[in-house]
Amino acid sequence: MPEQREAHEAILDRLHRRLRTLCQCTNTFFQAESEQELLQSICGILVAGGEVRLAWIGYCEDDAEKTVRPVAQAGSGLDYLERVKTSWGEMETGQGPAGIAARTGKACWVDDIRTDPRFSPWRVAALARGYASCMAVPLIAYSKQRGAVDLRGTLNLYSAECNAFDESAVEHYTGLAASVAYAVTALRGHLAEDLAYGVTALRARAERKQAEEALHQAREELAHVTRVTTLGELAASIAHEVNQPLAAIIADANACLHWLEADRPDLDSVREALAAVVKDGDRAGEVITRIRALLSRSSVAHRPCDLAGVIRDVLLLVGPELGRHGTVLQTSLATDLPPVMGDRVQLQQVLLNLLLNAAEAVRNVPPERRRLVVRSTLERRDDGSWAVVAVEDAGVGFREEQAGRLFEAFYTTKPGGLGMGLSISRSIMDGHRGRLWATANSGHGATFHFALPGMR
Numbered sequence: 001m002p003e004q005r006e007a008h009e010a011i012l013d014r015l016h017r018r019l020r021t022l023c024q025c026t027n028t029f030f031q032a033e034s035e036q037e038l039l040q041s042i043c044g045i046l047v048a049g050g051e052v053r054l055a056w057i058g059y060c061e062d063d064a065e066k067t068v069r070p071v072a073q074a075g076s077g078l079d080y081l082e083r084v085k086t087s088w089g090e091m092e093t094g095q096g097p098a099g100i101a102a103r104t105g106k107a108c109w110v111d112d113i114r115t116d117p118r119f120s121p122w123r124v125a126a127l128a129r130g131y132a133s134c135m136a137v138p139l140i141a142y143s144k145q146r147g148a149v150d151l152r153g154t155l156n157l158y159s160a161e162c163n164a165f166d167e168s169a170v171e172h173y174t175g176l177a178a179s180v181a182y183a184v185t186a187l188r189g190h191l192a193e194d195l196a197y198g199v200t201a202l203r204a205r206a207e208r209k210q211a212e213e214a215l216h217q218a219r220e221e222l223a224h225v226t227r228v229t230t231l232g233e234l235a236a237s238i239a240h241e242v243n244q245p246l247a248a249i250i251a252d253a254n255a256c257l258h259w260l261e262a263d264r265p266d267l268d269s270v271r272e273a274l275a276a277v278v279k280d281g282d283r284a285g286e287v288i289t290r291i292r293a294l295l296s297r298s299s300v301a302h303r304p305c306d307l308a309g310v311i312r313d314v315l316l317l318v319g320p321e322l323g324r325h326g327t328v329l330q331t332s333l334a335t336d337l338p339p340v341m342g343d344r345v346q347l348q349q350v351l352l353n354l355l356l357n358a359a360e361a362v363r364n365v366p367p368e369r370r371r372l373v374v375r376s377t378l379e380r381r382d383d384g385s386w387a388v389v390a391v392e393d394a395g396v397g398f399r400e401e402q403a404g405r406l407f408e409a410f411y412t413t414k415p416g417g418l419g420m421g422l423s424i425s426r427s428i429m430d431g432h433r434g435r436l437w438a439t440a441n442s443g444h445g446a447t448f449h450f451a452l453p454g455m456r
Helices: 002-031 035-048 097-104 117-128 167-188 191-197 200-233 235-260 267-294 307-324 344-361 400-405 421-431
Strands: 054-060 068-075 108-110 133-143 147-159 303-305 328-333 340-342 371-381 384-393 435-440 446-453
Touching: 002 035, 002 167, 035 054, 035 068, 035 167, 068 097, 068 147, 097 108, 097 133, 097 147, 133 167, 147 167, 235 267, 303 307, 307 328, 307 344, 307 371, 307 384, 340 344, 340 446, 344 371, 344 384, 344 421, 344 446, 421 435, 421 446
Parallel strands: 328 371
Antiparallel strands: 054 068, 054 147, 108 133, 133 147, 303 340, 371 384, 384 446, 435 446
């Protein structure tokens, strides 16, 4: 339906903007040479992303008024911060989102500045500058090794629309604020401790560890957003796949009711229909389970993994989308693939990305070439057994001069593409001690391969 399609496109557009913003912020974490430069750059990137009208970062002071002092800001109406006072104490100026977030360590937001009583001290000034809703997120990150990393500050965002900060936005900006906390901590480098002990080597090691943790946090957040974006593209097919068993359940249940109304109910038919209801219910549950797995934000833990099962799950998920565009999917799957050490969700993400790229490559070619082939083989090498998976298409392919850049971040051959899917996929393969590469087909299209070492 047009309304559903517009809604899906709006969701996808928002996810694309957030992904691009997150990528730019990640680059800033490792390029900024000072804390002030980092914070100011983050505010500018968030405003340029188009979701917020004003972004500012404040640090908590220990003065009598318990002031939240702005240290970086960007956007429209910057004089707003000069006219209003914000506190992290219990007084009236501490009851807004920034004060509550700083005190509680949890995100706080106002859906409608016009009506929320907590925002009364700042309402007139905010409405005059076109702000309709706002949110504050504490600059806190949690680590198993070090516990909480708390900058005693907040990231504050103002939107021109009411109800701009839903659950997904809160989750997105909370993750970003945690990455900011890690990055600032890395820049500060525990100078006080280093001066006390005078051990330069310890400082270098601590800074390197903090930078690695910040990079790991940012990569996990980026990988999660790309999974959500991918599922946004599949939204129509997912809805179709779930609706089919639900429609069958309703039909069979109605048939049962009809048969039971008879003077002498046909119990065999009733049992058969109820068995079909159970089967279709299980089918719908499996679809939802696959989607929840791909949306998982759990930390990456490598464990023995059935690669053949990974392939089956992804093919079930992507099959309806291919059929909707008239694309034929062929498979040639080995029955003797060894188990591999890895994260099942990340491996699903790599294969799903390769399949969707291939599907897009054949979308506008003649129907006889609208074909994908998924192959899996076992290769025995000097260093042991390797499981190799290939996705072949007969689409537009790539030119020789493009081959060396296919896996670069932000490089894309697709109109409107972000250029992150293949880069993240290669990063995932590197983390699994595997390989990901591409070859041009002799006729049409390209083949993308990935290989993983089998467990010994």
